[in-house]
Amino acid sequence: MLWSTTTWRLIGQRLGIALITLVIVSFAVFFATEMLPGDVAQILLGQAATPEAVAGLREAMGLNEPAFQRFLGWLVGLATGDMGRSYVNDIEVVDLLGGRLQNSLRLAGIVTVICVPVALTLGIIAAMFRGSWLDRAVSVATISVISVPEFMVATLSVLVFAVWLGWLPALSYGVNVDSIGAMLRAYAMPVITLSFVVAAQMIRMTRAAVIETIETPYVEMALLKGASKLRMVLVHALPNALGPIANAVALSLSYLVGGVIIVETVFNYPGVAKLMVDAVATRDLPLIQSCAMVFCVSYLTLITLADMIAILSNPRLRQ
């Protein structure tokens, strides 16, 4: 019974927990923001902030209510699907966030489509031929890639491919993307940079998970019964390794939505990570909160999906 009542109950539980997590995160973000020095009026006026000017601007922006009250108002609004308006420029947060989120998701999507198959294949092959030269090569490569910080990969690739060779544009946004070739060129460097980091993590986790199941007695039994190596791994070991692999993949991918600030900065790519940094710098509460919610939702969605895959792939969890 794949879709038993237990399954539904488990999934329901996960979703409930996800919702509570969202509310907790929202409060945490609020208090963290409150601890930052200065408010939006002071920040906007910057060095020119005289007390009268700040008071005037606060008044004009409607910031005279206590911050907590404004926050609760925003939270209630969110429950009805209204993300509020940005303090800084009075534009609907949805409008500010929408385009940026699309950009982020597009980049994340391309990286996922390239990374997941490559990483899983390499990870499984490395596990199947543990100790071989192939396994060692993959291990050395992944460790080296993980150890090199991504700003280094990003900056070096710009220097080599854009400045010296002139093959690719140094910017990913604002260049003409009217043909498929141009689009590939524009996305090549950010995607490669991100793939390095993300894929390396996935390969290592996949390899470890598969090796762990290969070493269990039941897989050994399958081998003794004469199953081929490929069959042993794909049919017997993999289903049990699927849970941990899904989790590893989800963790790596969740990073792609909100954690790519360095790549967004180096390639001048307008995604949500940069939007959030802007929002924090200007203390724009509705925008900070909305960004935090987007990151949190994407993270929870991926983790919940991974959990569900684990539950569905493992009969013992369904009982």
Add this chain to the structure above:
Amino acid sequence: MTNDTPNNWTARDDAMVEEAIRRGASRRDLLKMLMGSGVALGAGGGLLMRATQAVAATPKTGGHLKAAGWSASTADTLDPAKASLSTDYTRSCALYNRLTFLNEAGEVEMELAESFESSDAKTWNVKLKSGVTFHDGKTLSSADVVFSLKRHLDPDVGSKVNSIAKQMAEITAVDNLNVRIVLTEPNADLPTILSLHHFMIVADGTTDFSKGIGTGAFVLEEFEPGVRSIAARNPNYFKATGPYLDSFEFFAISDNNARVNALLSDDIHIAGAINARSLRMMEGQQGVDTSITTTGNYTNLNIRLDIDPGAKAGFIEGMKHLVNRELIQKSILRGLAEIGNDQPVSPANRYHNTELQPHEYDPERARALFEKAGVLGQTIPIVASDAANASIDMATVVQQAGSEIGMTFDVQRAPSDGYWSNYWLKAPVHFGNINPRPTPDILFSLLYHSEAPWNESQYKSEKFDNMLIEARGLLDETKRTDMYWEMQEMVANEAGTIIPAYISNIDGIASELKGLRPNPLGNLMGYAFAEYVWLDE
């Protein structure tokens, strides 16, 4: 011709020669200048020819310019009153016009105004040019000017120049093309003040600024705050010349390296505000040039006169002798600065006192003065921060010099975030960073008047305050200059603000971009480059 170029000759030197030609230097003067710096006669001739061609080049029409600034955020706005960063200024200059603007020499020129007239510097009559139209077809009239100027007085607008605008007590339309401005006190600088970027003229009754409707050289096509904006040539522009570009795209690349790389890889034509560290990398490259502007931006060491240690006689004078200006100019600012003489009016300003010498670096004298003040051997904290450009390096230079004469300076590094509200003006010894202002009056009123909001060292002098008011109302240029010279001397000797150098701005530009020239209102031609530059591809 390129074969004749001497070693170590860079685009910067080219710019210097072009500058000299523009100022009217003769061929003989120039050759003498070049030979003085070791350039052979034959090569010198070639260089001159190149520079003369650059100066005389005729603008070409067409092309799409891509320019990258250095900061952008969701706070980007097209409302000139709220404009606060280079991005906002650049867009405002392209979309709107001011009544006046400052030319390369820092002199006032008329833009939307036909003339500014006053007999007592208190009541001004501004006559507007006729036949100027907004992007939506509406004709410019005095009502638009009255509306645009009055906005700055409304606290709800949150104007950045509210305090300066307050002196305009009465702004009324006399007829369709004449506006009368009555000031609270006489101020001969009004035409200069109205050349500030915030005083752009918008259409009467505008509340939604997202369309960017002005009288400017470009018509807005796309504007996404924090991302980019695109504008196309205004076919009905009122000026006889310009704009030359078909269209103009502006966005920001906040990371310095990314900005330089984008320029080097030909993705953009302008990379604004390049870090001096990147200059080396750019100077060896084909196809890129730099444009250097010294506008009077400075990072200064402030010592408050009202609390210890600044209140002790001799301490401040000692500090002025302990700051090694040459070292700061040469190593910290990599030569891209002019040595300062402790007063805020920079050499780019036409009132700069050229005879005022900076305090000499003299540690022994400083030591004697500290001993007199009774602070020798004490530990004095100095607050520095990344928020004040290069201040941490400057503090270290002072600390080093101090350690040699037995003074201990404790350099406290404060975070950038919140520096201006928490440390600046407050700590006894701290760093500030002041952006250029167009007139000595604004600088002095803002920074040195007894009641000044940003009186960084709490300098109070009745004589100075009186002179400030007197000079403000003077229409006699010679007398006014004399007074400003004396006031600069007073500030340099009496106030507690040490201004070691005026920092230059460097913009990276593609070689095909022509017509970019320094302007005292800021780098990138006072942010107004879009209207004046052209692409020579």
